[in-house]
Amino acid sequence: MEEIRAGASPAPTSHKETQPGEQHPTIAKRRKRRWVAALARVLLLLLFIGGFVLSMLPWGRAVARSTQILPALITASEPASLIATGEPIGHTQMTVPSKSGPVYLDIYAPTSPTPLLPGTRGGALIIPGAGDNRQVPQLINLSESLARSGLVVMNMTTQIMMNYTISVEDTDAVVQAFKALTHLPGMTQNRAGIIAFSAGVPLACFGAADPRIRDEVAYVAVFGGYFDTESVLRAFGRRAVTADGKTEPWYPAEVPIQVLTNVITQTFSPQDRTLITNALPNGTPLTQGEFAQLSPQAQAAYQLLTGNAPDKVDQNIAALSPAVHVQLDELSPSKIIDRIRAPFFLLHDRNDTSVPFTESRAFAAALARLHHPYEYVEFHIFDHVEVRSNLALNQELTDGSRLFDILTRLLLADS
Amino acid sequence: MLILILIWLLIGMLVGLLATAARLQPSSWSRRVWLYMAGIGAAMAFCGGLLGTFIVGRYFATATALWIAVMGVVLLPRVVSLRKSQKTT
Numbered sequence: 001m002e003e004i005r006a007g008a009s010p011a012p013t014s015h016k017e018t019q020p021g022e023q024h025p026t027i028a029k030r031r032k033r034r035w036v037a038a039l040a041r042v043l044l045l046l047l048f049i050g051g052f053v054l055s056m057l058p059w060g061r062a063v064a065r066s067t068q069i070l071p072a073l074i075t076a077s078e079p080a081s082l083i084a085t086g087e088p089i090g091h092t093q094m095t096v097p098s099k100s101g102p103v104y105l106d107i108y109a110p111t112s113p114t115p116l117l118p119g120t121r122g123g124a125l126i127i128p129g130a131g132d133n134r135q136v137p138q139l140i141n142l143s144e145s146l147a148r149s150g151l152v153v154m155n156m157t158t159q160i161m162m163n164y165t166i167s168v169e170d171t172d173a174v175v176q177a178f179k180a181l182t183h184l185p186g187m188t189q190n191r192a193g194i195i196a197f198s199a200g201v202p203l204a205c206f207g208a209a210d211p212r213i214r215d216e217v218a219y220v221a222v223f224g225g226y227f228d229t230e231s232v233l234r235a236f237g238r239r240a241v242t243a244d245g246k247t248e249p250w251y252p253a254e255v256p257i258q259v260l261t262n263v264i265t266q267t268f269s270p271q272d273r274t275l276i277t278n279a280l281p282n283g284t285p286l287t288q289g290e291f292a293q294l295s296p297q298a299q300a301a302y303q304l305l306t307g308n309a310p311d312k313v314d315q316n317i318a319a320l321s322p323a324v325h326v327q328l329d330e331l332s333p334s335k336i337i338d339r340i341r342a343p344f345f346l347l348h349d350r351n352d353t354s355v356p357f358t359e360s361r362a363f364a365a366a367l368a369r370l371h372h373p374y375e376y377v378e379f380h381i382f383d384h385v386e387v388r389s390n391l392a393l394n395q396e397l398t399d400g401s402r403l404f405d406i407l408t409r410l411l412l413a414d415s
Numbered sequence: 416m417l418i419l420i421l422i423w424l425l426i427g428m429l430v431g432l433l434a435t436a437a438r439l440q441p442s443s444w445s446r447r448v449w450l451y452m453a454g455i456g457a458a459m460a461f462c463g464g465l466l467g468t469f470i471v472g473r474y475f476a477t478a479t480a481l482w483i484a485v486m487g488v489v490l491l492p493r494v495v496s497l498r499k500s501q502k503t504t
Contacts, residue, residue, distance in 0.1 A: 040437035044485050047430065051482030055467060055475040064478060084418050087473045115472035150474040 058119060062412035065149040069411075070404050072145035074396060076138055076387050086148030087112055098158070098176045100169040105177060106134055106155040107184070108147040114186030115150075122218070122414030123152040123181050123192030127174065127200030129385070130259045132162045138386045151414065152192075154181045164255070165262040166199050168330050174207030182216060191414055193219035193342065197385045198354060199259055201225025205333035208340045219413040221345040224385045226355045227363040229263075229328040230317065236260060237304035237313035241356045253384070256354045257281035257305055263331065264301050267323040272298035280305055297321050337366060343373035345410050349382035375409055377402045419473070420461065423480040427460025428453040430481070434488035441496035452488055459487025 053060035068082040087110035095102045114121055124146060126139070133139050134157060143153045156177040160167045174194070181192050194217055196204030201222040208217045226232045235241050236257070241250045258281045265273040272294055279286045279302070286294075286302065294302060300319035303309040309316065320328075329335060344367055348360035357378060364376035381391050381399040431453035434440070440448050463483025467476035 036436055037438045040433050041439075044430070044433055044437055044439075044489070047433075048482045048485040051478045051480075051485065055471050055478035055482065060478075061471070061475060064475060085422065085474065085477050110472070112468070112473050115468075116470050120471050120475070148474065150472045 059408075059412050061120065062408045062414075065151075065411045066404050066408040069145050069149055069407060070400060072141060073403065073407075074381070074387060074391070074400055076141055076389075078141065078145055078148065082145060082148050087150050089144060089147040094180070096176045096180050098170075098173040100167065100173050101159050103173040103177050103180075104134070104157050105180060106143070107152070108143040108155075109152040109184070110147060110150055118189040119191070121150055121152060121186055121190045122411070123154070123184070123187050123190060124414070125174070125178050125181050125192060125194045126153060126155045127194065127196040127204050128155060128157065129196075129198035129200040130161055130164045130166065130255065132157060136386075152181065152184055152187055152190075154184075161199070161203075163262070164258050165266075166202060166259065166331055168206060170203050171206040171210060174203050175210050175212050178207060178213050178217070191216075191218040193217060193221065193410070193414055195221040196223070196225060198224045199256075202229075202331055202333050205336060205340060208342050209336045214339070214341050217340075217342040219345060219410055220340065220342050221347070221410050222360075222363070223347040224349065224352055224355050224360075224382070225333070225346075225363075226359040227332070227366065228334045228359070229331045230325075231362065232355065232359060233260065233264075233304055233317065233328065234313055235356045235358070237307060237316060238310045239307040240310065241358045243358050243361065250356055251353060252307075253353045254281040261305055263327065264305070264320075264324055265298075267321065267327065268298055268301075269295065276302055276305070297324065333363070334366060337363075337372070338370060340372070343413060344375070345406055346374060346376040347379065347406065348377075349379045349384065351380065352382070352384050354384040375406055377406050379403070419476070420464065422477060423460045423464035424457045426477070426481055427457035427484040427487075429456070430460065430484040431456025431488050434485075439489055440492050443496060443499075444492070452492070455491050456484045456488045459491065460484035463487075 054064040055061065068079060068086070071079045072082060089108055090111045092107045094105045094107065096105065097103075110121070126143065128136070128139050134155060139155065143155055146153045154177060156173065158170050158173045160170050178192065178194065181187065194204045194208055202225070204220055204222060208214055208220045235250055236252055239249060239251055240247050261277055261280045265276050268276070275286060275290055275294060276298060285306070291299060291302065297320050300316035301324075303312065304316050346360045346364055348357045350357050360376060364374060367374040379399045379402065381388055381395050432449060434456065435449045435452045440452055444451065460480040460483065464476045464480035466483065467479025471479060
């Protein structure tokens with residue numbers, strides 16, 4: 001084999017005379033060339049290792065995905081590099097039946113053939129929360145970004161969720177949607193997880209605990225969700241939360257008040273329900289006469305939801321009927337987390353006005369007690385579950401690195 | 416896809432030039448070395464990109480193109496010169 005040239009070229013003769021103590025210019029040139037060659041070799045080695053790791057190893061692929069998905073999340077738009085180097089994607093809609101009615105599915109998936117290496121095309125079932133969020137730009141952006149990185153993304157909603165309420169009946173809807181996702185072309189050899197936002201969190205937990213799919217769920221990522229319905233109601237009633245031994249004011253936004261109102265009043269008489277739902281979340285407050293017309297439990301619920309009796313929270317919760325207590329229990333992920341096998345990724349904004357961050361802290365504490373694998377991260381850049389605009393650079397960097405870390409771990413669970 | 420192929424070719428050419436700076440070419444190559452190395456890099460990156468598309472998907476094809484291009488510029492000139500020397504002997 002021939003000799004490779006590094007440092008092997010003959011030194012050209014120099015006619016310039018050198019002073020004593022001064023380095024010969026040819027020697028200096030040769031040294032410089034050797035340094036350049038050595039540097040170039042190190043660079044090539046790093047490029048080889050980097051390229052190999054980012055394409056061939058599962059954790060490298062997770063890092064490669066996070067690197068482009070993170071800017072898409074923070075800027076709420078897909079970067080040009082992701083569009084140029086990512087998968088071509090398509091958007092389709094389908095409906096699957098479930099015990100609670102049709103499940104509406106929006107699928108964002110790569111249109112290119114499935115890669116030969118198993119684990120490279122994971123899946124994610126996204127449960128966006130109460131209301132019809134299918135046209136929310138940040139949800140579409142997230143779905144498209146994940147799909148461009150090679151994942152099959154399925155967003156689900158049901159009529160119950162679109163009516164701004166939560167019901168355990170939708171558990172079957174989650175199971176059917178997850179089954180539909182895992183049976184899509186190219187998904188047979190790949191894993192899928194569940195990502196849930198806000199009011200979608202309890203449904204994600206109920207679905208992940210269901211024996212029909214619990215062994216197939218790769219992870220459960222919950223963002224801005226609650227852990228115990230009664231403790232959320234307590235925070236609403238107090239208009240305050242207690243964290244790290246300190247009580248701080250907390251004022252809920254309109255949508256969660258509406259959702260909680262719809263949940264609690266389900267078992268009320270039609271008259272009570274109509275009066276309360278007309279007054280909340282931003283209707284005309286009840287007059288004293290109207291308030292007096294309510295049953296004792298409806299009066300208690302009204303005071304809890306409006307937060308106008310923060311000192312009577314415990315009495316008001318006790319005044320709710322057993323049927324309401326059963327319902328609150330049924331809708332609490334705290335009751336079923338020991339039945340879930342998938343690892344949890346908990347995310348919550350510290351200043352969330354829809355669901356108090358203390359809920360995710362309680363969730364994490366319960367998982368720690370159970371020795372269940374989980375990751376918990378608190379942020380300051382979100383408005384509930386959407387990225388705020390005009391973020392300061394230090395916030396972007398601090399929370400961005402946390403988001404990158406948890407995103408990588410989550411995507412690794414999918415590989 | 417055209418943009419992606421151009422990106423692969425560009426990456427390959429840069430890797431080839433870097434290999435020239437690293438003096439990875441056989442000593443018998445004396446003329447237009449940088450051009451040959453850039454060509455080898457581009458060709459290997461293109462092949463690597465296509466291979467990556469099939470094996471790991473388009474999203475990871477660029478990273479595959481990168482490491483295959485590096486492997487190509489390191490190994491291919493040596494293989495070529497080895498075969499040449501075997502023929503001459």
